[in-house]
Amino acid sequence: MSALLSICKREWSAYFSTPVAYVFVVIFLMMAAAFTFYLGNFYDRGQADLLPFFNFHPWLYLFFMPAIAMGLWSQERQLGTIELLLTLPLTLTQAVLGKFLAAWLFAGLALLLTFPLWLTVNYLGNPDNGVILASYLGSWLMAGAFLAVGSCMSALSRNQIVAFILTVLVCFILMLSGFPMVLDVFRGWSSEAVTDFIAGLSFISHFQALARGVVDIRDVLYFVLVIVVWLTACIQILTVKKAR
């Protein structure tokens, strides 16, 4: 356990050792605000909630989470530090979890720093803060799913940019699978069950309820499962590829 935490701590401070993390957080906050106010019509809706904010999170995460995760393993392989790391007395699972946790906490920090939006909506009206809290947790959970995919893709390549592009691609597919344009393709010829299954894989369909603050255990389980599956895949890929 202490090994896992040490790795998490190291990774966490590595994020802040360069200005990249600060720039990243600032851009993230600017984009989040831009989406909320301009695309989400925060004011015109006349409702005291943060739905326009949370609704755009999948799209925001599509580019931001891969950027957080891209270096996790590709950089270790590139620098050769993976050899140092994995000859320390710890298991590969501890290493993968420790790094993932650091990335997830970093995403959580970026998310927390959007609190001025929460202040704004509380200043303007009387929102249901329980709903907002649930939405935040749901959003953070989804961020974890993006980052788990990112960890796995990062293990695939020594090149961070390749890892980034692969992650965006996979996450995009996972998001879109809930959209009519994908589902319509299947609806024509396949059974209802298949269409439902494909829709069921989608980040967006599982996030829709969470964004409204409705915590359905199935949605939570879905994201937890996505995290577990992709991190397991990450461990498997590293087992095979670590030395090449």
Place this chain on the structure above:
Amino acid sequence: MIEVQHLTQRFGDFTAVDDLSFDVRPGEVLGFLGPNGAGKSTTMKMITGFLPPTSGRVRIFGEDIARQPVAVKQRLGYLPEGAPAWGEMTVLGFLRFIGAVRGLSGNALSQRLQQVVAQTELQEVLRQPVHTLSKGFRRRTGLAQALLHDPDILILDEPTDGLDPNQKQQVRDLISNLAEDKIVIISTHILEEVSAVCSRAMIIARGRKVADCTPAELEAKSRYHQAVAVRFQQPVQAAAVFAALPGVTEVDEMENGRSYLLLPQPGARLYHDVSEVIDRHGWQVDTLHIERGRLDDVFRQLTGI
């Protein structure tokens, strides 16, 4: 004790390590020699549990590294090839991290830190980020990391690569000083290093063991072993005289007859006869000595294609 049994590593069609078996006992400093790509680093990666072997196994103090990886790794200190480290960390931060993962904390960690920092002379760069370090400091940081938990087994992949002669000597002294009851395996392609620090030398070529003996025995395999080298104050015509001596197989004349190298038959001792014949002719000698043997010559002979 390290037991390596029938260790083999294949990457696709390429066999990097081919059925390698050997034991190393406490107190031994084993030098791994071999051309680039001979399988030294791959073998080390398998011994440290980084790379699972294609077949064969490694047992460390009786425990199979494939079955008890975490327990075994706790007893190992490893400097991977090129001394990798996270560039953005300071030397101190880096060592503290390694210590924490290895389960050291509080006083024990501070004490060990002090000790290895002194051993590897890192005081002046402790607060510097690793990426700003010179090659020598970087390698010593890697060494400090490997020594931090005072491991029973040290595996060092090219510990002196890229160091200047003074730094090389420091690292060799460091290794010699800690070797008493530890197992040390170092890889190198610097041959003098083997005579300087190793109690045992193993030459690997194309993944196979081609020699495993003491450095002295390795030198004895050289055709220059027990050769006599003589340099005169002025050139003299001595080739025919030397060639006629018993036990001499070859006479190399250099510098237009000012210096000669006399190669012996295996087992022959030439020095006495040579010095006698020089005295008899009244030649003025500048230097006269017996060669120990040339490791690079043995190395080429054993690993050449």
